[in-house]
Amino acid sequence: EVQLVESGGGLVQPGGSLRLSCAASGFTFSSNWVTWVRQTPGKGLEWVANIKQDGSDKYYVDSVKGRFTISRDNAKNSLYLQMNSLRPEDTAVYYCARDAFHNGIDYWGQGTLVTVSS
Amino acid sequence: DIVMTQTPLSLSVTPGQPASISCKSSQSLLHSDGKTYLYWYLQKSGQSPQLLIYDVSSRFSGVPDRFSGSGSGTDFTLKISRVEAEDVGVYYCMQGTHFRTFGQGTKVEIK
Numbered sequence: 001e002v003q004l005v006e007s008g009g010g011l012v013q014p015g016g017s018l019r020l021s022c023a024a025s026g027f028t029f030s031s032n033w034v035t036w037v038r039q040t041p042g043k044g045l046e047w048v049a050n051i052k053q054d055g056s057d058k059y060y061v062d063s064v065k066g067r068f069t070i071s072r073d074n075a076k077n078s079l080y081l082q083m084n085s086l087r088p089e090d091t092a093v094y095y096c097a098r099d100a101f102h103n104g105i106d107y108w109g110q111g112t113l114v115t116v117s118s
Numbered sequence: 119d120i121v122m123t124q125t126p127l128s129l130s131v132t133p134g135q136p137a138s139i140s141c142k143s144s145q146s147l148l149h150s151d152g153k154t155y156l157y158w159y160l161q162k163s164g165q166s167p168q169l170l171i172y173d174v175s176s177r178f179s180g181v182p183d184r185f186s187g188s189g190s191g192t193d194f195t196l197k198i199s200r201v202e203a204e205d206v207g208v209y210y211c212m213q214g215t216h217f218r219t220f221g222q223g224t225k226v227e228i229k
Binding site: 037044045046059061062095100101103104107109110 | 119149155157166167169172173178210212214217218219221222223
């Protein structure tokens, strides 16, 4: 069974940093792209970033470029999202997901809530 | 950026009746490889989104055949042939031709 479990969310002040983690199991992590998607009540679902199997290619939505960094550790079956210079509009539930690339984002975690507020 | 627009934003359906959701993209989703990357998701209350349809019309593993997808270019449709109570939730389209962009969602409820 494919499982993705996010952690690291919480309350952070504007301008602060947070690192999200995602533990994957039930599939060959090193053979798959993985992705972060966030969800806010106001803007709905927004793809944030994804990363290739070996970490050599990474892509980001424009609104987080230069502030967020996606990374992975295939030895630990783990995905990360380092979020710096956080803004109130980054407040969202962040989902980790397996990205089957042209076959879509096919398995999702349960999400972790990030709240950016003073 | 490709903008995805869904209509309607909400839908109330009698069990056993059909339902249809439209998704339009701001530019063609035909990829340079000749394929079209359009997906449909259902998010039930309190759950993560689940993949229903990939590549416009292919049903994901375990998805009932009452769900079908169609379309090309910029216009796409998700159809539920006979709505059941378990189909309640918010449906999203997503394009995968140029990165990923989601539609704003269509809330489906039972009458």
